[in-house]
Amino acid sequence: MLEIKNLNVTVEEKQILKNLNLNIGKGEVHAIMGPNGSGKSTIAHTLAGKPNYNVDSGEVNLNGEDLLSKDPYERSLNGLFLAFQYPIELPGVTNASYLKQIVNAHRKSRKETPIDAGEFLKILKEKSKLLDIPMDMHSRFVNAGFSGGEKKKNEVLQMDLLNPSLIIMDETDSGLDVDALKTTADAINKLRNDERSFIIITHYLRLLEYIEPDYVHVFQNGSVIETGDKTLASRIDQEGYS
Amino acid sequence: MNKVSKDNFKQEKYKYGFVTEIESEKIPKGLNEDVIRLISKKKNEPDWMLDWRLSAFKRLENMSVPKWAKAEIDEIDFQDLYYYSSPKDFKEKPKSLDEVDPKLLETYEKLGIPLKEQKVLAGVAVDAVFDSVSVATTFKEKLNEIGVIFCPISEAIQKHPELVKKYIGSVIPVTDHFYATLNSAVFSDGSFVYIPKGVKCPMELSTYFRINASETGQFERTLIIADEGSYVSYLEGCTAPMRDENQLHAANVELVALDNAEIKYSTVQNWYPGDENGKGGIYNFVTKRGLCKGKNSKISWTQIETGSAITWKYPSCILRGDNSTGEFYSVAITNNYQQADTGTKMIHLGKNTKSRIISKGISAGKSSNTYRGLVSFHKKAKNAKNFTQCDSLLVGSECKANTIPLTENSSNSSSIEHEATTSKISDEQLFYCMQRGLDAEEAQSLIVNGFCKEVLQKLPMEFAVEAQKLVSISLEGSVG
Structure with a gap:
């Protein structure tokens, strides 16, 4: 469903991704591990279309369509979700009205009518409960004054609401304590199915102990240097990247 | 990434820019005694009103236009303007809507202000002012039953001379400054409101100002009096056709609140702002002032300023009554080459008077947006308090924002709190929203509406949604 071919990306005149190749099939969970500065987050931002991430060459296809020619919002509407590290x-924008608006943007692109307020509240309650999010968080402003844990849970809530086909998580585990990590991982596991693929970017093994990956890629200097199954993650955790 | 935004910009632009093809009757161009006599005659005014106008005109001859605003203003040739324009054959105001020219009804319908009572917003009475005359006022009789007077000021001069005589010019002196004096000499129409003792006005009152004729200035005058213990919420809206010329709008609005009375005055100003190259647009030079005359009285100004080539206005409160309160909530948006210099004056005269100022300035394009305010505590203003918050939001890197808060303090028991911030819509915020499926325009509009939420919430509910849309439309084409 996602094919990355010979991707070269420059950020602020520095080449970060070098001839990256990666194939992700439907329903697969891929973990990307690597030391700081290896270019892990650059993959996430490039796929999502962040400005100033310049693609010098290469191709990316998502569900058979060219991804790189699309605006960031079109990529979202086409099923790509990036959970932000920060x-x-x-x-001034209340979380509830924001969530409703992004849900409606996706409905509109599917030519559906805007969601009814009562129905939305019902869905919001259900999904918030899964993540242990108190409803009063939704009357606060989006992410403003949220704790690290609340912010990450709010990201997972959005991925649940938008029903994406490709989820990229950029260090979703950072800033979560053990309990929050477990709640969040449980919610993410519920989102796993045969159609939906994941790219999990992380430094640490601990998230992968809860969300079991099908493949683990080790990233260094802008490209994949080693690919294996979940045991690779344990090895790296013990031996480091060198 | 701009593909979508540019297209939207072309479509939506300024949707009120049409011209109503209606024959108008104008008084010859120029500013002189004869013109003033003619206006007064057209309105069938009593001598005292004409004398008042003429005395203003005499003073005007020795005054010059104020130059201190942070705006580049082309010189206005005051002799090259029409000071009065009305639809032809408009001798007397129609008694009922059936007598109103269908073209006028259609105009207001197109502006989203239906005047037929069965169609209008429930709970909102409207006075519709077209160029220099009021063409219709809705719900007048119903309001009359409870003693509320809501009519064009020209009618009030005839029917309620004692009230007009007593209060006109009592808040904005005839000689206040050039434009206020000009208005006193040539004012045409506007609304008059009187709320009797103890009456809480059961509906929103609103005036809709429309400039239609070319080379014509609009000089409306509004006077609102809230008698003891009464309450009224009033809203004005304004639009004008798209033209290459700059048109002058110089209004005077006076509010008087007696003991325990409250006036809430809201403005949604959407005059034609000029095109994307800064050609055309309204010069909006307005004097608005409220007098909290009685104890425990309250006046609250809320303004959403999105239109006009140049906006120059400072809705103010004179807090004379002890324990009186003044409030100013403002959103001023400038795009392209628009210039806004706006703010408020809170003059604390009485004991325990309080004022609160929340100003949100948003500048985009090559525009310039200035908050200018004065908080003044006089000697007798014991325990007076002010809170001021001025926030500026910049969209893009070619616009300007200024904050000029002045204070004068002659009372040693008073307190002023002031907060100011300047921020930019960050690329990170836009990218975050776009990653969730909002296009660039939607993302920007969400962030900007968040920025002005505190003020938008102060608008009467019926208009809050419209105002939100207006905020979004005003910034269209500025992403990027």
Whole structure:
């Protein structure tokens, strides 16, 4: 479903991704591990279309369509979801109205009518409960003054609401304590199915102990240097990257 | 990434820019005693009103236009303007809507202000002012039953001379400054409101100002009096056709709140702002002032300023009554080459008076947006308090924002709190929203509406949604 071919990406005149190749099949969970500065997050941002991430050459296809020619919002509407490492604050915008608006943007692209307020509240309650999110968080402003854990849970809530086909998680485990990590991982596991693929970017083994990957890629200097199954993650955890 | 936004910009632009093809009757161009006599005659005014106008005109001859605003203003040739324009054959105001020219009804319908009572927003009475005359006022009789007077000021001069005489010019002196004095000499129409003692006005009152004729200035005058213990919420809206010329709008609005009375005055100003190259647009030079005359009285200004080539206005409160309160909530948006210099004056005269100022300025394009405010505590203003918060949001890197808060303090028991911030819509915020499926325009509009939420919430509910849309439309084409 996702094919990355010979991808070269430059950020601020520095080449970060070098001839990256990666294939992700339907329903697969791929973990990307690697030391700081190896270019892990650059993959996430490039796939999502962040400005200033310049693709010098290469191809990316998502569900058979060229991804790189699309605007960031079109990529989202086409099923790509990026959970941010540092979710952004939107002062003055209440979380509930924001969530409703993004849900409606996706409905509109499917030519559906906007969601009814009562129905939305019902869905929001259900999904918040799964993540142990108190409802009063939704009357606060998006991510403003949220704790690290609340921010990450809010990201997972959004991925649940938008029903994406490809989920990229950029260090979703950072900033979560053990309990929050477990709740979040449980919610993510419920989202796993045969159609939906995941790219999990992480430094540590601990998230992968809860969400079991099908493949683990080791990343260094802008490309994959080793690919294996989940045992590779344990090995790296014990031996390091060198 | 701009593909979508540019297209939207072309479509939506300024949707009120149409011209109503209606024959108009104008007084010859120029500013002189004869023109003033003619206006007064057209309105069938009593001598005292004409004398008042003429005395203003005499003072005007020795005054010059104020130059201190942070705006580049082309010189206005005051002799090259029409000071009065009305639809032809408009001798007397129609008694009922059936007598109103269908073209006028259609105009207001197109502006989203249906005047037929069965169609209008429930709970909102409207006075519709077209160029220099009021063409219709809805719910008048119903309001009359409880003693509320809501009519064009030209009618009030005839029917309620004692009230007009007593209060006109009592808040904005005839000689206040050039534009206020000009208005006093040539004002045409506007609304008059009187709320009797103890009456809480059961519906929103609103005036809709439309400039239609070319080379014509609009000089409306509004006077609102809230008698003891009464309450009224009033809203004005304004639009004008798209034209290459700059048109002058110089209004005077006076509010008087007696003991325990409250006036809430909201403005949604959407005059034609000029095109994307800064050609055309309204010069909006307005004087608005409220007098909290009685004890425990309250006046609250809320303004959403999105239109006009140049906006120059400072809705103010004179807090004379002890324990009186003044509030100013403002959102001013400038795009392209628009210039806004707006803010408020809170003049604390009485004991325990309080004021609160929340100003949100949003600048985009090559525009310039200035908050200018004065908080003044006089000697007798014991325990007076002010809170001021001025936030500026910049969209893009070619616009300007300024904050000029002045204070004068002659009372040693008073307190002023002031907060100011300037921020930019960050690329990170836009990218975050876009990653969740919002296009660039939607993302920006969400962030900007969040920024002005505190003020938008102060608008009467019926208009809050419209205002949110207006905020989004005003910034279209600025992403990027």
